Amino acid sequence: MTHTLHIVGGGLAGSEAAWQAAEAGIDVVIHEMRPQVGTFAHKTGDLAEMVCSNSFRSDDSDNNAVGLLHWEMRQAGGLIMAMGDAHRLPAGGALAVDREAFSAAVTERLHAHPRVTIKHGEITALPEDGHWIIATGPLTSSALGQAIAAETGSDALAFFDAIAPIVHADTIDMDVAWAQSRYDKGETEDERRAYLNCPMTKDEYEGFIDALLAADKTEFHEGETAGYFDGCLPIEVMAERGRETLRFGPMKPIGLTNAHKPDQKPYAVVQLRRDNKLGTLYNIVGFQTKMKYGAQTEVFKTIPGLQDAAFARLGGIHRNTFLNSPTLLDEQMRLRSRPHIRFAGQITGVEGYVESAAMGLLAARLAVAELRGQSLPPVPPTTAIGALVTHITGGAEAKSFQPMNVNFGLFPPLPEAKSGRRGRRERYPAYTARAKEDWQGWLQAGALAPA
Numbered sequence: 026m027t028h029t030l031h032i033v034g035g036g037l038a039g040s041e042a043a044w045q046a047a048e049a050g051i052d053v054v055i056h057e058m059r060p061q062v063g064t065f066a067h068k069t070g071d072l073a074e075m076v077c078s079n080s081f082r083s084d085d086s087d088n089n090a091v092g093l094l095h096w097e098m099r100q101a102g103g104l105i106m107a108m109g110d111a112h113r114l115p116a117g118g119a120l121a122v123d124r125e126a127f128s129a130a131v132t133e134r135l136h137a138h139p140r141v142t143i144k145h146g147e148i149t150a151l152p153e154d155g156h157w158i159i160a161t162g163p164l165t166s167s168a169l170g171q172a173i174a175a176e177t178g179s180d181a182l183a184f185f186d187a188i189a190p191i192v193h194a195d196t197i198d199m200d201v202a203w204a205q206s207r208y209d210k211g212e213t214e215d216e217r218r219a220y221l222n223c224p225m226t227k228d229e230y231e232g233f234i235d236a237l238l239a240a241d242k243t244e245f246h247e248g249e250t251a252g253y254f255d256g257c258l259p260i261e262v263m264a265e266r267g268r269e270t271l272r273f274g275p276m277k278p279i280g281l282t283n284a285h286k287p288d289q290k291p292y293a294v295v296q297l298r299r300d301n302k303l304g305t306l307y308n309i310v311g312f313q314t315k316m317k318y319g320a321q322t323e324v325f326k327t328i329p330g331l332q333d334a335a336f337a338r339l340g341g342i343h344r345n346t347f348l349n350s351p352t353l354l355d356e357q358m359r360l361r362s363r364p365h366i367r368f369a370g371q372i373t374g375v376e377g378y379v380e381s382a383a384m385g386l387l388a389a390r391l392a393v394a395e396l397r398g399q400s401l402p403p404v405p406p407t408t409a410i411g412a413l414v415t416h417i418t419g420g421a422e423a424k425s426f427q428p429m430n431v432n433f434g435l436f437p438p439l440p441e442a443k444s445g446r447r448g449r450r451e452r453y454p455a456y457t458a459r460a461k462e463d464w465q466g467w468l469q470a471g472a473l474a475p476a
C-alpha cells in the first residue's frame with residue numbers, strides 16, 4: 026500500500042480518523058496547526074483537546090442515543106472511547122473524563138503509532154490531489170475557511186450557528202396545534218400543510234414575552250464575538266427591542282386560521298417547520314436563542330400545544346464553522362466538487378465531542394475502503410452513526426440546515442411504535458437493540474483487517 030491518507034486537524038474527529046486508518050494499515054499524516062497557530066478556545070498543543078465541558082454525556086447504550094454512539098464506537102475499536110474509558114471520572118450515568126490525561130493519552134497513542142506522522146502547521150488551501158480528510162472543527166482557521174468558502178460558495182459555509190429548538194413531532198399536542206402554511210401557500214397538499222401552528226391569546230403572548238425577558242441567558246465565550254446578524258437575532262433580543270417585535274416577526278398571526286377554533290383570530294402564532302425527511306422532528310421557526318437550557322425548556326413549554334414537548338435539541342448561537350453538508354457532501358462524506366477530499370467532525374454539521382469523533386471514525390473507514398478499491402455497504406440508518414451521516418448528507422432539510430446532536434428523532438421509526446411518554450420508554454430500548462444488531466452486521470460486512 027503506497028497511498029497516504031492526510032488528515033487536517035488533530036481534534037476529536039481527526040484523531041479518531043487517524044487511528045482507524047492507521048489500525049487498518051494505512052499510512053497517515055495528521056496536519057495540526059496548534060501550537061503554532063491557536064484558537065480562542067484551545068489551550069494546549071495536544072491532540073483531541075476538549076475545549077469546554079469534560080463530559081461525553083450519557084453512557085447508557087440501551088436508552089440513550091449518545092450512549093449508543095459510545096457503544097458503536099467501542100465496537101469499532103475507537104481510540105476516543107478507549108482513552109475516555111481509561112481516564113473516566115465518577116459522574117453517575119455520564120462518561121466524564123480527566124481532560125488533560127485524556128488528550129495526553131490520545132496524543133501519546135497516535136505519536137507512538139508506527140503508521141502515524143504528526144506535522145504541526147496550518148493548512149491554508151484546499152489540496153489539489155491525494156487522499157484527504159478535513160476535520161478542522163468549529164474553529165477552522167480563517168485562511169482555510171476562506172479557501173473552503175471559495176470552493177463551496179459563501180452561502181454554503183457558515184461561521185456561526187443559529188440553532189432553533191427542535192421538537193419530537195409526536196410530542197406536539199395536535200388538539201391545540203394545526204397544520205397549515207401561511208396563506209395556504211404551496212402546490213401540493215403536503216406543502217399547504219408544511220407548518221405546525223401553535224396559537225396564543227393576548228394574555229398568553231404577554232406572559233411569554235415576560236418569561237423571555239426574565240430568562241437566564243448564556244454569554245458568548247471570551248474571544249467569540251457576537252457576530253450575529255439582524256436576520257438571526259436571538260428571540261430574547263428581539264423581545265428586548267420591543268414587546269411587539271416578535272408579533273410582527275416570527276410570531277405574526279397573519280394568513281393563518283386556527284383549524285380547531287376558526288372563529289377566533291390568534292393574537293400570535295408560533296410556527297414549527299419540518300426538520301427532516303422522516304417528519305419526526307420540527308424546529309421552532311425563528312426561535313434561535315441564547316437562553317440557558319433549563320430556561321428554554323421552561324419558557325417553550327408555556328407555548329400552547331408544546332406543554333408536553335420533548336426537545337431533540339435546544340437552541341443556541343455559537344461561533345461554529347460548518348458546511349451545508351446536505352448539498353455539498355455525498356453519502357461517502359466526499360466533497361461533491363472535489364471527491365478526493367472528505368470532511369469529518371463538527372465542520373460537517375454534527376455537534377459535540379462524541380458525534381464529531383464518530384464522523385471521524387466513519388470518514389476514515391470510508392477512505393480506507395476507497396484506497397483499497399473496496400466498497401463498503403451503506404451504514405444502516407438504524408444505527409446511531411448511520412442516522413447521523415444520513416441526516417447530514419441528505420436527510421436534513423438543506424435550506425434550514427443547522428448542526429445536530431445525535432437523538433432518536435433521526436432514526437427511522439419502528440413499526441407500530443406507541444407515541445407519548447410511555448411509548449418513548451418502550452421505544453428507546455427497541456431502537457438501541459435494532460441499532461446494535463445492524464452495527465455489528467455492518468462492521469462484519471465491511472471489516473477493515475490490516476492490509
Ligand SMILES: Cc1cc2nc3c(=O)[nH]c(=O)nc-3n(C[C@H](O)[C@H](O)[C@H](O)COP(=O)(O)OP(=O)(O)OC[C@H]3O[C@@H](n4cnc5c(N)ncnc54)[C@H](O)[C@@H]3O)c2cc1C
Nearest residue numbers: 034036037038058077078148161162166370371377378381
Ligand atoms: C467554545 C466552544 C465550546 C464547546 N463546548 C462543547 C462542550 O461542552 N461539549 C461538546 O460536546 N462540544 C463542545 N464544543 C464543540 C466541540 O468543540 C466539538 O464538538 C469537537 O471538538 C469537534 O471535534 P472536531 O474534531 O470536529 O474539531 P476540534 O476538536 O476543534 O478539532 C479541530 C482541530 O483542527 C485544528 N485546525 C483548525 N484549522 C486548521 C488548519 N487550517 N490547519 C491545521 N489544523 C487546523 C484545530 O487546531 C483543532 O485541533 C464546543 C465548541 C466550542 C468552539
